[in-house]
Amino acid sequence: MDALLLSRIQFGFVISFHILFPAFTIGLASWLAFAEWRWLRTRDTLWRDLYFFWIKIFAVSFGMGVVSGIVMSFQFGTNWATLSEQAGNILGPLLSYEVLTAFFLEATFLGVMLFGWGRVSEKMHFVSTLMVALGTLISTFWIISANSWMQTPQGYTIVDGVLQPDSWWDIVFNPSFPLRLAHMVLAAFITTCFVIGGVGASYLLRGVHVDAGKRMLKAAVIFAAITVPAQVFVGDQHGLKALEYQPIKVAAMEGHWEHQPKGEGIPLILFAVPNEKAERNDLEIAIPQVGSLILTHTLDGEIPPLKSVPASERPPVKPVFYAFRVMVGVGTLMLVLVLWSLYLFWRRRLYQSRVALHGWRLLTLGGFVAILSGWYVAEIGRQPYVIYGLLRTADAVSPILAASSVLTSLIVYAVVYAIVFGAGIWYLTRLVKKGPLPHEPPQHTAGGEKTPARPLSAAGENLEEGV
Numbered sequence: 001m002d003a004l005l006l007s008r009i010q011f012g013f014v015i016s017f018h019i020l021f022p023a024f025t026i027g028l029a030s031w032l033a034f035a036e037w038r039w040l041r042t043r044d045t046l047w048r049d050l051y052f053f054w055i056k057i058f059a060v061s062f063g064m065g066v067v068s069g070i071v072m073s074f075q076f077g078t079n080w081a082t083l084s085e086q087a088g089n090i091l092g093p094l095l096s097y098e099v100l101t102a103f104f105l106e107a108t109f110l111g112v113m114l115f116g117w118g119r120v121s122e123k124m125h126f127v128s129t130l131m132v133a134l135g136t137l138i139s140t141f142w143i144i145s146a147n148s149w150m151q152t153p154q155g156y157t158i159v160d161g162v163l164q165p166d167s168w169w170d171i172v173f174n175p176s177f178p179l180r181l182a183h184m185v186l187a188a189f190i191t192t193c194f195v196i197g198g199v200g201a202s203y204l205l206r207g208v209h210v211d212a213g214k215r216m217l218k219a220a221v222i223f224a225a226i227t228v229p230a231q232v233f234v235g236d237q238h239g240l241k242a243l244e245y246q247p248i249k250v251a252a253m254e255g256h257w258e259h260q261p262k263g264e265g266i267p268l269i270l271f272a273v274p275n276e277k278a279e280r281n282d283l284e285i286a287i288p289q290v291g292s293l294i295l296t297h298t299l300d301g302e303i304p305p306l307k308s309v310p311a312s313e314r315p316p317v318k319p320v321f322y323a324f325r326v327m328v329g330v331g332t333l334m335l336v337l338v339l340w341s342l343y344l345f346w347r348r349r350l351y352q353s354r355v356a357l358h359g360w361r362l363l364t365l366g367g368f369v370a371i372l373s374g375w376y377v378a379e380i381g382r383q384p385y386v387i388y389g390l391l392r393t394a395d396a397v398s399p400i401l402a403a404s405s406v407l408t409s410l411i412v413y414a415v416v417y418a419i420v421f422g423a424g425i426w427y428l429t430r431l432v433k434k435g436p437l438p439h440e441p442p443q444h445t446a447g448g449e450k451t452p453a454r455p456l457s458a459a460g461e462n463l464e465e466g467v
Contacts, residue, residue, distance in 0.1 A: 001403060003401040003406050004393070004397045006403055006410060007079040007080070007397055007398075007401070010410045010413065011079065012379075014068065014072045014413060015072055017068050018071075018072050020368050021061050021064045021065030022065045022140075023191055023368070024065075024192060024195065024368075025065055025136055026136045026137065026189070027188045027190075027193070028054060028195075029058065029129075029132050029133035029135075030136075031196065032051060032113075033130050033133045034219075035054065036125070036126050036129050040122060045438070049212065049436045049438055050212060050216065050436055053212075053435070053437075055113070055114065056431055057431055057432070059114055060427060060428055060431075061428070063424075064420075067420070071413070073095070076091075078398065078401075078409075079401065079406065080398065081397075081398035083387075083397075085162070086396075087150075087391065089162065089163060090149065090165050091146055093165075094142055094171075094172070097142050098142035098143060101138050102138040102141075103135075105131055105134065105135040106135035106136070106139075109127075109128040109132050109135070110128075110132055112124070112125065113125070113128040116128060137185065140181065144180050144184050145172050145173075145181075147180070148174050148180045149172075149174045150386065151174075151180075151245070152174045152176040152177075152388065153387055153389070154170045154171070154174050155167040155168065155169070155171040155174070156171065163387075163390070175241065175244075175245060176242070179238040183234050183235060183374075186227050186231040187374065189223065190224060190227050190228055190231060190367050190370075191368060191371060193220045193367075194224065194363050194364060196220045197219075197221065198360050198363060198364025198365075199213075199432055200212070200213040200214070200216030201217055201358075204357055205354065205357050205358070209435040214351055217351070217360065218345070221338065221341045221342055221345055221350065224338045224341075225338050225339075228334055228335050232331070232335065235331075236294075243296075243303060246381065246388060248304065248308075248313065248314060248315065249377075249381035250295065250303060251308075252314065252316075252321060253321065254268075254291055254295070254303075255272050255274050255281050255284075255321045256291070256305050257279055257280055257281065257305050257306045258305050259305055259308075262300075264288070265288065265289035265292035265298075265299050267286035267288050267291050268293075269281065269285070269286045270286060271325075272284040272285065272286075274321050276316075276317050279311075312384065313384065314384075315381050315384070316380055316383060319376060320376070320380050323376040323377045324377045327373035327374045327377065330366050330369050330370040334363060334366060334367075334370075337360065337363060344356055
């Protein structure tokens, strides 16, 4: 347990917490914009009640995402000083662009969105919700751009061992960026769909908040019917791009060790126990040629196997292999459930099918599992490099870093996270259990003045009380 391994564990621990909350709030902000738009169009009070219900959950999740993100950024200086020194001229501006665009936009309109109902006009409040939703997407743009550049670096020159920007267009729009951005945004939308649908299904199973449960489940099924199949297509294209630029990562995902005889193709390995010491798979269950069909879209296609490079150039095979199957397995369950739910909705039996409702409740957190698994595939799969092909992870760690210091900070992080995020998740659970309740907020005035009878909306009161 040296400083390098502990630093990797610490960064993985922190980012595993952090990625969950932004991924959820990306989709949730767009859902809030949709709910408010429906309220403005229909004046159906149920849409307004749903907006107030989910905005409280958004506020808590957004706050926890910001806190965990701040902690993560400090590690670039404390644990990964060499990475910051050699690649800071590229990564620093990309992360700064996120602050200058997304954070400033969100900071400007978040307060209006959370506490401005009844204090500003309806149009202004709706614009604020739209701007917060746009800010989450802009933030995703810059973060995925920076991470994608580390996966497929281009547009740089090396001067005295330091990476210098040569073309910002090539840096930002690096080869893997467009598909990785689409993959992440769709994953965020799908995660939110299944949380909303799972909560709605839970209400229907319990026989509480029935109208709200039906509304949420219906919206979740329709949105998921669009995003889940789109994710299957984008994921396939992303896999082809990874095969082009990171073939050994794909070989680890597939547990592909050796060249197959010509014409036989690559099998699809359903289950195996990768044996990295013996360089083979134990207890393998596979379907012949299907792997080639998925990876190359031909029955006899071949990809570089793990043995085509030295062991020092391979990522840890087991975590990549298993995480990829967890991601694909959860995604397959989601696709099956969505298609089945769409059929039941068409036959007007969705709300009466307890099997379907239990399926949605079971997969309420499925999106989070899939996102974490996919992130592990992407990050562990690029090892032993932190910047693929340029800077090895072992060379990126701070040169003077005591293992005891990293271990101490890791323990402190674990304790603080358990308290802070444990309390936050407990509060979110309480909000979900309480459910959407009818509200009678003050009506907007034409000029956005306060209403004297009730200066704060029900949403604002609940938020301030929660804080």
